[in-house]
Amino acid sequence: MEHSSKITIRNLTKVFYKKNESVTALTDISLDIADGEFVCLLGPSGCGKTTLLRILADLEKPSTGEFTIHQSDKGKPLQSMVFQERGVIPWQTVEENVAFGLKMRHLPKKIIKEKTDYYLEKVGLKKYAGLYPKELSGGMKQRVSIARAFANDPEILLMDEPFAALDEQNKFILQEELLNIWEETKKTVLFITHSIDEALLLGDKVLLMSSQPGRILKEKTIDLPRPRKIEDVRSDPQMAEQFVDIWQHLQTEVQNSRRAKEQKG
Numbered sequence: 398m399e400h401s402s403k404i405t406i407r408n409l410t411k412v413f414y415k416k417n418e419s420v421t422a423l424t425d426i427s428l429d430i431a432d433g434e435f436v437c438l439l440g441p442s443g444c445g446k447t448t449l450l451r452i453l454a455d456l457e458k459p460s461t462g463e464f465t466i467h468q469s470d471k472g473k474p475l476q477s478m479v480f481q482e483r484g485v486i487p488w489q490t491v492e493e494n495v496a497f498g499l500k501m502r503h504l505p506k507k508i509i510k511e512k513t514d515y516y517l518e519k520v521g522l523k524k525y526a527g528l529y530p531k532e533l534s535g536g537m538k539q540r541v542s543i544a545r546a547f548a549n550d551p552e553i554l555l556m557d558e559p560f561a562a563l564d565e566q567n568k569f570i571l572q573e574e575l576l577n578i579w580e581e582t583k584k585t586v587l588f589i590t591h592s593i594d595e596a597l598l599l600g601d602k603v604l605l606m607s608s609q610p611g612r613i614l615k616e617k618t619i620d621l622p623r624p625r626k627i628e629d630v631r632s633d634p635q636m637a638e639q640f641v642d643i644w645q646h647l648q649t650e651v652q653n654s655r656r657a658k659e660q661k662g
């Protein structure tokens with residue numbers, strides 16, 4: 398498979414201004430993410446992970462620098478986002494939620510139905526298609542968000558801690574379901590997480606960020622063969638080494654972040 402660059406980011410900086418104060422959320426981020434790559438972003442709280450995703454989603458403008466999402470097909474949306482929560486439309490059924498992006502693009506009804514059914518099946522929600530979000534568990538709601546994101550068939554997927562609010566067993570199940578769909582579609586994914594295990598399970602690459610202002614400090618390649626399972630991450634000695642290395646790095650950055658906050662006030 399050809400691994401040309403799908404996302405290019407050059408010298409990107411983001412400063413937020415509030416009254417007389419300014420917060421530098423990101424500083425000098427340069428990155429190349431290959432087509433079809435699954436990249437996880439790990440870093441201390443407040444280091445700018447969400448800000449970077451929001452910039453790529455066109456929800457924020459960078460202060461300086463630039464980025465490009467290389468488009469393969471003009472008919473496709475550039476990106477779809479999956480959040481920790483707030484991802485589903487409460488007054489629409491499961492099926493309508495999954496079909497939402499496709500309807501917005503005015504695709505033929507038959508194609509909308511086919512794609513929606515396909516991804517509902519993939520995430521095990523076919524028989525719940527007529528339910529409303531208030532009737533669903535947290536795990537089911539996240540399945541709806543994931544099905545909608547993939548059904549949209551975007552150029553890239555941006556995921557902001559989609560499983561953070563789930564209990565551990567549900568998290569493992571959804572991680573595996575996500576990997577199954579990803580292996581099939583080979584979408585380029587940028588995935589924020591606070592969990593080292595999750596990053597090792599999902600990512601081809603893990604980007605480690607500094608404390609605020611966020612910079613990319615290290616890129617780690619995760620060589621664990623696919624398909625992967627959480628048991629593989631837990632039992633592989635190389636993954637154990639990766640875990641310790643990432644944890645030591647994060648510990649330093651979390652301490653830096655805490656010290657900076659204490660000095661501030």
Ligand SMILES: Nc1ncnc2c1ncn2[C@@H]1O[C@H](COP(=O)(O)OP(=O)(O)OP(=O)(O)O)[C@@H](O)[C@H]1O
Binds near residue numbers: 421422446
């Ligand atoms: N709209 C905004 N206005 C002002 N400051 C902001 C805004 N959005 C984010 N920030 C600040 O930018 C910094 C980075 O925030 P961001 O949410 O991107 O971090 P994060 O790494 O995603 O954090 P967490 O892991 O806790 O979710 C923080 O100091 C935050 O307070």
